[in-house]
Amino acid sequence: MIKLITTLFTGLLLAGQVYAASGNVVLAQSEANVSDQASLQRGAALFFNYCSGCHGIKYMRYARIAEDLDLSEEQLMSNLVFTGAKSGDLVKSAMPAGSAAWFGAAPPDLSLTARARGSDWIYSYLKAFYVDPSRPLGWNNTVFPAASMPNVLWQRQGIQTLAAGHGDEGDHGGHGMRLEDQFELASPGSRSAAEFDQDARDITNFLTYVGEPAALDRERYGVWVFLYLVLLTGVLYVLKHEYWRDVH
Ligand code: HEC
Missing domain, CATH: 1.20.5 (Single alpha-helices involved in coiled-coils or other helix-helix interfaces)
Incomplete structure (x- = not known):
């Protein structure tokens, strides 16, 4: 009996390892920490400035965010909300319905993304955009190959290209390379690499809070x-x- 259990257990462990190894994308650690209020506030500001035009977080109300993040409703509504929504409203995407055609895929609601994908995934995804002229919007992503979202943070991050030796033409997988090694910075943005990491971490932190x-x-x-x-x-x-x- 014990032997059977051990065998089953080892089998499960092995299966888990094979599964983990089969995804060739290596994620960077987001170190998301939802008790870091300042980070959540910066993340919210970035979210409302750069993301909410396309993405909703429809299970959250503005008032709840203000309360949880220690912002007055006035601060939240006048600094972060540009859609004319009221503080009791749910945070819906500012995009008109039927806009999926613009991108090839509708921007999904991000309420539960941190739970579904994990914080490290979001953090890595935000850092993994690179220019790819073969894509309709000119951007590709090694964490989410052929994603139809453009790199909305490019002015802050700068413009990345795939690093030489990254892979064959047309092969956009991560190849198990560390995220930092996959790209070259073709032109710098308004933020240094460390500052941009912080931006990505703050947004991830905010979405992690939103998820739970x-x-x-x-x-x-x-x-x-x-x-x-x-x-x-x-x-x-x-x-x-x-x-x-x-x-x-
Ligand atoms: C111009 C519109 C637009 C903006 C602005 C935008 N996105 Fe997106 N985003 C999209 C689209 C379209 C997709 C769907 C990609 C696909 O499925 O190919 C997407 C997908 C995503 C996903 C993957 C969700 C999933 O589980 O598949 C995440 C995470 C994400 N966006 C985060 C962000 C964040 C964070 C910001 C702000 C920094 C942002 N997006 C700004 C259009 C946008």
Whole structure:
């Protein structure tokens, strides 16, 4: 029986490894940290400036974002929201319906992308755009080959091309190369490489929060639950002494 279980378990482990190795894309670590408020605020600003024109996050309300990110509704609505939405509204894409034809694919809602794809995927995706004249919009992406989204952050990031020796013509896979080694910076953007990494991390962080807003509450309550347990332990300890004093 034990042998059977061990065999099954090893089999599962192996299958997992083969699966992990079969995706030839190596993701960079986003180090997303949803308790970093400043990062979430910067991420929200970048999202509303660069992404919300195409993408909605339709399970979030503006008011909730303001509250969670410690922004006044006034700050949020006047600095970040350009669509004339009200603070109680859900964050819908600013794009008219039927615009899928512009890109070849409709920009998906990003509410749950961080959960479906993972934070590292989003972070890497934002860093992995490169110019590719064979694509309709002139951009390609090694993390999401043939994605129909253009590199909307190019002014900040600069323009990347595939690094020499990256692969055969027409082969756009990551080849297991580290993300940083896959590209050359053909022309610099307004941000340094480290600053752009921070931009990508902030946006990823914001989308990670959007994927699970309750994570913030959990961390806040977590501290209290922990304190409660410590206190309870103290009280029980004293109580134990009290009871046993009579026994001894
Ligand atoms: C000009 C419109 C446009 C803008 C602006 C835009 N995107 Fe996109 N995005 C798209 C389209 C179209 C797709 C679908 C790509 C496909 O399926 O080929 C997409 C796909 C994505 C995906 C992949 C979703 C999935 O699970 O397949 C992510 C993540 C994403 N965008 C993030 C962003 C972020 C973050 C920004 C802002 C920095 C942004 N996008 C700005 C058009 C846009």
